[in-house]
Amino acid sequence: MISQPLAMAATLILVVLAQICTSVTSLSEADKITSLPGQPPVKFNQYAGYITVDENQHRALFYYFAEAESEPASKPLVLWLNGGPGCSSVGAGALVEHGPFKPSENALVKNEYSWNREANMLYVESPAGVGFSYSANESFYEFVNDEITARDNLVFLQRWLTRFPEYKSNDFFITGESYAGHYVPQLAQLIVQTKTKFNLKGIAIGNPLLEFNTxxxxxxxxxxxxxxxxxxxxxxxxxxxxxxxxxxxxxxxxxxxxxxxxxxxxxxxxxxxxxxxxxxxxxxxxxxxxxxxxxxxxxxxxxIDVCLEDETSAYLNRKEVQEALHAKLVRVINWSICSEVLRYDNQNLEVPTIPILGELVKSGIQVFVYSGDQDSVVPLTGTRSLVNKLAKELGLNTTVPYRAWFEGRQVAGWTQVYGNILSFATIRGAGHEAPFSQPERSLVLFRSLLHGKPLPDAAPST
Structure with missing residues (x-):
């Protein structure tokens, strides 16, 4: 028989747990988007809001989260980070590249190649000073570096998953492009080093800055x-x-x-x-x-609407859009696709991150590097040579020899896989923001990453 004090204690614990669950639920529900201005009807949930990453500095990162179009509980959770350093994952990643909608005139149109067809997509404006993310201490913007960014991104993830605990057990991938060749592997490395309990399966980086000179x-x-x-x-x-x-x-x-x-x-x-x-x-x-x-x-x-970035800026600067996103402008007058206040430590650009990819491979993390082959800013030739050199240093044998891969009946690019854990691929006809100029081919590549399967090696038979 349970004693009265123990029963009272148990009741108190249950009350506290219920309050915690209610608090977490209310936080996520507060971030829920009813509908974005001009948005077509959809059946998946959307959320947006802020996660505080540093209480002393009053520093908070803004996010937009689009659940998978179907069966979100069983689909992977994918974090997307744009580069710059200092460019918006919400503006560039979600609205220009592979989010569920794209601005068109004064409304939004459905993106039929959205990545939330395959995964739960989490877009974060990082570091603070980018997009709607902010620090109340303006001096923070003067000394941002890779170490601060990685730490803030990790704190963001930890606290975001507290707000959305139902995604803690989902397969987790970190993805991004350009200077995210620093952000993505550095965050993954920090997760491994701190033994943070994320179900991290792999990373993917497009046209990434990996080694400055090369x-x-x-x-x-x-x-x-x-x-x-x-x-x-x-x-x-x-x-x-x-x-x-x-x-x-x-x-x-x-x-x-x-x-x-x-x-x-x-x-x-x-x-x-x-x-x-x-x-x-x-x-x-x-x-x-x-x-x-x-x-x-x-x-x-x-x-391809080559003025899409202009339309995105116009859309995100509308007051009713900001209200729907639960966003605000702090210490800036207008939202911009790349930060006009951030002063990133340029010395960080010269820090090679290719060795971090090697560490991740050794830890059993899938590493997928891809290049839009029409990008002259971070060309495929340098990236391909760096990945090939890394494979040799790690002693990885080629498991998929260099070959063409297909989307539908057309060659979509070329690929090579090493040790079934390190992959390189080009996306034919794509630029620096590959999902913008080649959305269908990029979606095929994304699907391959999530399922851990080689890219299609032949056109379908007619």
Whole structure:
């Protein structure tokens, strides 16, 4: 028979647990989005709001979460981080690339290649100072670095899962692009090192900055091979001054005569009407010439709205949209797709993260590196050589030899797999933001990552 004191204690515990559960439920329900302005009807849940990552600094990260279109309880949880450093995962990742909706005129249209067809997608504006994320201490923006970003992202995840405990046991993947070649592996490494109880299965990074010299200096060959610069200018970059030297000199000191001349040559030959993030895609003319009102109409190339970033900025700056997202502007007047207040530590860009990929592989974490093959900012040639070199250092045998992969009846890119744990793939016809310019092929690649299967090796039979 249970004594009266024990019974009272048990009752008290149950009351406390009920209060905790109610509190957690109320927090997640408070973040629930009823409907976004101009949104078509959908059957999945959406949430948005803030997670405080540092009480002393009053620092909070903003997130947007789109549950999987079907059976969210059994689908993986995927965190997406855009790069920059300082660009928005909500604006770029969710609304421009692979979220459930895309802005169109004054409304939203359904994205038929949304990644939430396959997973529960969590987009986080990180670090503070990006998008709607903020620190009440403005001086924080002056010294942000990789270590702070990784720690804040880990705290965010821990606290977000407290708010959404039903996803704690789901397979977990961390994904991103560009400077997320730092954010993603560093966060994964911190999870492994701290033995945080996430069900981390793998990471995927697109056109990632992994090793500064290799990535930047592969630009010259890419420009030359795509006809963007002349033979003589390519020779200058090969013999006189390379891109990593130009970057260092322009960010730390007065450029030398030779590097200034090299930079002048490449700028003149490429010009302002080529998107270096996707050299085959037309540019948004209204972004280049804000005075030309006649050019403010949509510029479209092969059904790709190249002015989508402008439309996204306009959409997220609407007051009713911010209210629907439970978002606010702190210490900034307007939302911008890349931060105008953040001063990231540029020395961090030169810290190689390719060794971290090696550590993750050794820990049993799947590593998937992919490249849109029309990106000249972080070209595929540098990335491919880095992954191949890493595989050799780890002693991984090639398990899928370099070959074409398919989406439908067309070649979608090329791929190579090492030891069934380290993968590289290109996405044919894609730029730096691969899901923007090649959404269907990117979705096939994403599905392959989640299911741990090789990319399709043949076109379907007719």
């Amino acid at each position: 990535d930047l200096n592969s630009r010259a060959e890419f420009y030359w091979s795509h006809g963007l610069i002349s033979d003589s200018t390519y020779k200058v970059f090969s013999t006189t001054c390379n891109f990593s030297q130009i970057w260092r000199q322009y960010h730390s000191e007065t450029p030398s005569v030779s590097c200034a001349e090299a930079n002048k040559l490449v700028t003149r030959e490429i010009g302002n009407f080529v998107d270096r993030y996707d050299v085959t895609l037309d540019v948004c003319l209204s972004s280049i010439d804000k005075q030309a009102q006649m050019l403010n109409q949509l510029q479209e190339t092969a059904n």
